[in-house]
Amino acid sequence: MAVRTLLGLLRPWQQFRTTIITLRGKTLVEHGCARSMSTDTTTDNLTLSLDSKTGIATLEMHRKPVNGLNLEMLTDLNIALEKAENEKSCKGLVLTSGLPKIFSAGLDILEMYQPKPERLAEFWRTLQNMWMRLYGSRLVTIAAIAGHSPAGGCLMAMSCDYRVMATGKYAIGLNETLLGIVAPFWFRDTMVNTIGHRETERALQLGHLYGADEALKVGLVDHLCDQEEVVKAATEEMSRWLKVNAVARQLSKSAMRQATIDKLVVRQEQDIEDFMTFVQRDAVQKALGFYLQSLREKRG
Amino acid sequence: MAVRTLLGLLRPWQQFRTTIITLRGKTLVEHGCARSMSTDTTTDNLTLSLDSKTGIATLEMHRKPVNGLNLEMLTDLNIALEKAENEKSCKGLVLTSGLPKIFSAGLDILEMYQPKPERLAEFWRTLQNMWMRLYGSRLVTIAAIAGHSPAGGCLMAMSCDYRVMATGKYAIGLNETLLGIVAPFWFRDTMVNTIGHRETERALQLGHLYGADEALKVGLVDHLCDQEEVVKAATEEMSRWLKVNAVARQLSKSAMRQATIDKLVVRQEQDIEDFMTFVQRDAVQKALGFYLQSLREKRG
Amino acid sequence: MAVRTLLGLLRPWQQFRTTIITLRGKTLVEHGCARSMSTDTTTDNLTLSLDSKTGIATLEMHRKPVNGLNLEMLTDLNIALEKAENEKSCKGLVLTSGLPKIFSAGLDILEMYQPKPERLAEFWRTLQNMWMRLYGSRLVTIAAIAGHSPAGGCLMAMSCDYRVMATGKYAIGLNETLLGIVAPFWFRDTMVNTIGHRETERALQLGHLYGADEALKVGLVDHLCDQEEVVKAATEEMSRWLKVNAVARQLSKSAMRQATIDKLVVRQEQDIEDFMTFVQRDAVQKALGFYLQSLREKRG
Numbered sequence: 001m002a003v004r005t006l007l008g009l010l011r012p013w014q015q016f017r018t019t020i021i022t023l024r025g026k027t028l029v030e031h032g033c034a035r036s037m038s039t040d041t042t043t044d045n046l047t048l049s050l051d052s053k054t055g056i057a058t059l060e061m062h063r064k065p066v067n068g069l070n071l072e073m074l075t076d077l078n079i080a081l082e083k084a085e086n087e088k089s090c091k092g093l094v095l096t097s098g099l100p101k102i103f104s105a106g107l108d109i110l111e112m113y114q115p116k117p118e119r120l121a122e123f124w125r126t127l128q129n130m131w132m133r134l135y136g137s138r139l140v141t142i143a144a145i146a147g148h149s150p151a152g153g154c155l156m157a158m159s160c161d162y163r164v165m166a167t168g169k170y171a172i173g174l175n176e177t178l179l180g181i182v183a184p185f186w187f188r189d190t191m192v193n194t195i196g197h198r199e200t201e202r203a204l205q206l207g208h209l210y211g212a213d214e215a216l217k218v219g220l221v222d223h224l225c226d227q228e229e230v231v232k233a234a235t236e237e238m239s240r241w242l243k244v245n246a247v248a249r250q251l252s253k254s255a256m257r258q259a260t261i262d263k264l265v266v267r268q269e270q271d272i273e274d275f276m277t278f279v280q281r282d283a284v285q286k287a288l289g290f291y292l293q294s295l296r297e298k299r300g
Numbered sequence: 301m302a303v304r305t306l307l308g309l310l311r312p313w314q315q316f317r318t319t320i321i322t323l324r325g326k327t328l329v330e331h332g333c334a335r336s337m338s339t340d341t342t343t344d345n346l347t348l349s350l351d352s353k354t355g356i357a358t359l360e361m362h363r364k365p366v367n368g369l370n371l372e373m374l375t376d377l378n379i380a381l382e383k384a385e386n387e388k389s390c391k392g393l394v395l396t397s398g399l400p401k402i403f404s405a406g407l408d409i410l411e412m413y414q415p416k417p418e419r420l421a422e423f424w425r426t427l428q429n430m431w432m433r434l435y436g437s438r439l440v441t442i443a444a445i446a447g448h449s450p451a452g453g454c455l456m457a458m459s460c461d462y463r464v465m466a467t468g469k470y471a472i473g474l475n476e477t478l479l480g481i482v483a484p485f486w487f488r489d490t491m492v493n494t495i496g497h498r499e500t501e502r503a504l505q506l507g508h509l510y511g512a513d514e515a516l517k518v519g520l521v522d523h524l525c526d527q528e529e530v531v532k533a534a535t536e537e538m539s540r541w542l543k544v545n546a547v548a549r550q551l552s553k554s555a556m557r558q559a560t561i562d563k564l565v566v567r568q569e570q571d572i573e574d575f576m577t578f579v580q581r582d583a584v585q586k587a588l589g590f591y592l593q594s595l596r597e598k599r600g
Numbered sequence: 601m602a603v604r605t606l607l608g609l610l611r612p613w614q615q616f617r618t619t620i621i622t623l624r625g626k627t628l629v630e631h632g633c634a635r636s637m638s639t640d641t642t643t644d645n646l647t648l649s650l651d652s653k654t655g656i657a658t659l660e661m662h663r664k665p666v667n668g669l670n671l672e673m674l675t676d677l678n679i680a681l682e683k684a685e686n687e688k689s690c691k692g693l694v695l696t697s698g699l700p701k702i703f704s705a706g707l708d709i710l711e712m713y714q715p716k717p718e719r720l721a722e723f724w725r726t727l728q729n730m731w732m733r734l735y736g737s738r739l740v741t742i743a744a745i746a747g748h749s750p751a752g753g754c755l756m757a758m759s760c761d762y763r764v765m766a767t768g769k770y771a772i773g774l775n776e777t778l779l780g781i782v783a784p785f786w787f788r789d790t791m792v793n794t795i796g797h798r799e800t801e802r803a804l805q806l807g808h809l810y811g812a813d814e815a816l817k818v819g820l821v822d823h824l825c826d827q828e829e830v831v832k833a834a835t836e837e838m839s840r841w842l843k844v845n846a847v848a849r850q851l852s853k854s855a856m857r858q859a860t861i862d863k864l865v866v867r868q869e870q871d872i873e874d875f876m877t878f879v880q881r882d883a884v885q886k887a888l889g890f891y892l893q894s895l896r897e898k899r900g
Contacts, residue, residue: 140805161801161802161805162802176548176552177544177545177548177549177552178544178545179545179548180545180547180548181548182548182551182552182555183552185555188555188556192797193797193798193801194797194798195798196496196796196797196798197492197493197494197496197556198493198494198495198496198519199519200556201461201493201553201556201557202461202462202522204552204553204555204556205440205461205541205544205549205552205553205556206540206541206544206549207544207548207549219798219799222802240806241805241806244777244778244805244806244807245777245778245779245780245887247780247883248776248777248779248780248781248782248807249777249805249806249807251782252776252777252782252783252804252805253801253804253805255782255785255788255804256788256797256800256801256804256805257801283547287545476848476852477844477845477848477849477852478844478845479845479848480845480847480848481848482848482851482852482855483852485855488855488856496796497792497793497794497796497856498793498794498795498796498819499819500856501761501793501852501853501856501857502761502762502822504852504853504855504856505740505761505841505844505849505852505853505856506840506841506844506849507844507848507849583847587845
């Protein structure tokens with residue numbers, strides 16, 4: 001690939017103040033290009049890399065210790081997703097984690113505990129936008145899950161088109177009730193669209209975390225394989241999806257998902273207010289405080 | 301438990317003219333308290349008992365011969381459900397039958413055959429209210445089904461959060477079409493929420509009664525066990541649900557069910573009219589007459 | 601059966617200028633009656649026959665080579681469906697194919713390639729009407745599928761009440777995206793009603809064609825049997841459905857399906873316009889052209 005082509009390819013991405021795009025095997029040029037954006041801290045949270053031969057981007061999260069979704073992480077995810085979305089040569093995206101034993105632990109509780117209202121609102125809006133971007137992406141999106149994936153981690157996985165999970169002891173599910181909080185309606189809608197009404201009702205009430213086998217059985221994930229094979233299996237599955245006419249596939253996807261996204265679009269501000277009111281209730285703050293305390297004690 | 305506490309506990313219940321609440325192991329005090337309410341005939345139909353240690357109430361139906369839901373039975377059910385709902389120490393409710401081989405045979409046909417219009421309307425309204433109360437209950441509700449559960453019996457089971465059924469020869473399902481009548485929309489909605497659109501469509505058209513294995517397979521019940529273990533299994537499952545933060549669990553449940561309940565709320569009067577018109581049609585009266593005749597002949 | 605009865609039976613059908621109704625074992629009289637309608641070409645496309653003993657009609661498609669749904673075939677289907685619908689003695693309909701290895705290949709691509717706008721609109725409207733008639737039929741409808749059933753063939757099968765499929769190498773599914781086109785919303789709705797949201801989303805994006813085993817597993821078909829037994833198995837299943845009170849069964853069916861049909865009723869003209877705009881796009885015409893070319897080359 002000529003440097004000129006590569007630069008042309010990068011151009012639309014440069015409007016963003018953002019994460020490094022690692023074009024495999026073209027690191028020199030890439031770092032030259034990306035350096036002007038490298039002052040961002042986004043590289044601490046994730047890496048987006050595009051295989052220019054296959055058109056498959058890999059979005060690897062690595063915010064220690066558990067890929068917790070705080071405002072900065074969510075902002076990075078939004079920028080990375082928008083980059084991949086706008087890059088014409090990019091056709092698919094594998095969403096995965098670079099940390100061991102965890103896909104993503106979901107929302108960073110610290111954003112919700114004793115929050116500043118302005119940041120709390122911004123946090124929630126950024127989460128909403130991330131979900132709308134991922135759930136409505138024109139790309140084929142496949143989650144490669146080689147670790148625990150509770151709450152917001154489960155939401156991200158469900159928002160992809162296909163889910164590959166490692167066999168083993170990892171858990172996935174919307175377990176919000178266990179923390180005394182309630183998943184917002186668009187988490188629920190996404191789960192209903194994935195595993196149906198009854199299973200969602202049970203799962204949400206119990207805050208149920210599914211093991212891999214159980215997740216496969218109810219359709220929360222689509223394929224199981226060894227931990228080491230998860231990204232490979234995701235990429236192989238992707239090749240099947242990329243054979244389909246892209247426009248027809250995107251229109252079909254949108255037809256199935258847009259109504260669910262539109263429900264949030266028209267209620268976005270109300271949903272932010274609802275979330276802020278709920279989180280700032282004394283009982284919820286107390287529950288979060290206890291939870292954080294128990295986490296600290298666990299770590300010794 | 302001190303008598304004073306117990307009285308405090310009973311107080312909110314005394315506003316109802318109603319069923320005896322049997323507080324296990326506290327029969328003396330209880331009967332003292334309950335005596336003023338014991339003129340009600342409700343004890344012929346059911347017993348509500350609360351285990352004050354676990355917070356689990358058991359609602360046992362025993363209206364002979366088949367727990368048919370007539371106006372009095374439904375009224376008793378409403379009062380019992382409201383009591384359990386209003387009793388702060390009560391967290392969960394196991395719904396079961398004290399009669400052999402039957403959970404509930406559903407609506408008492410005699411209420412529909414050659415009915416007086418006023419009672420017919422009241423009958424239907426009381427059924428609607430019972431369903432709204434049970435389906436929307438703040439309590440964890442588990443059906444312990446150790447007998448047949450057709451029609452309205454199936455509706456009650458489906459309105460709980462979880463269903464334990466005895467292995468064996470019992471049947472469960474909405475079999476209204478077999479009698480020439482049609483399940484109202486909120487029966488259908490409850491079934492769609494439980495087993496999905498396609499399975500409901502097939503089941504309703506055929507008036508299909510599921511055996512236990514088949515019911516488990518399509519998700520109409522959640523767990524099978526020996527007949528003698530049904531209440532025990534329900535109580536064990538309950539303990540799992542009671543570990544979850546109650547407010548978060550209730551909000552999650554409500555989020556999944558309120559829209560379905562609201563559909564009836566806004567159409568309640570129309571639904572009563574529709575039912576009355578339908579039931580009083582000549583063809584339906586004739587079908588019910590034949591059915592009652594065949595029942596009488598069966599019994600010899 | 602007396603000739604008089606037979607004539608009475610045929611009378612309501614004579615308002616249609618249409619397909620031959622073959623009343624089994626009554627061929628003389630039948631041909632006498634039908635002769636006035638026999639100038640129609642509809643016999644080239646299908647045969648509708650009614651077993652007057654059982655009340656079960658068989659609608660056998662045999663438009664060579666693959667039961668492609670062109671305007672004439674769809675018109676014949678509409679007329680045949682309306683006949684069966686209006687014939688009081690007819691209670692059920694088995695939809696099947698008289699051609700080997702194919703149920704129906706779906707829409708005839710030639711109707712969409714370089715179309716005349718007026719015929720294109722009429723083609724689409726006739727397809728819409730056929731679906732509304734079949735999906736909303738008062739009859740028990742069972743698809744006997746002993747061959748491939750892609751796209752519109754799958755739609756027809758899904759619109760029946762029950763699907764029997766031959767074990768073997770046949771495929772069924774909505775594979776529109778593979779041709780670069782998109783299934784209209786009522787195809788999607790019918791599939792969601794049959795196999796649920798998640799499975800539909802995946803199937804539509806991939807244009808997935810299911811083998812018989814897989815189709816059974818996801819609920820796209822209900823029963824598998826040997827190829828030679830398909831019509832027999834459909835008829836046997838039918839007898840179970842015909843035992844149910846017809847009015848109650850029809851009301852239950854309508855209650856589950858009418859909302860989906862109504863969505864098309866209110867958007868029918870818009871849907872025709874959308875289809876015409878889509879099909880006449882250059883990219884779609886090009887894709888259809890390539891596809892037709894590849895078909896021609898296949899045949900050598």
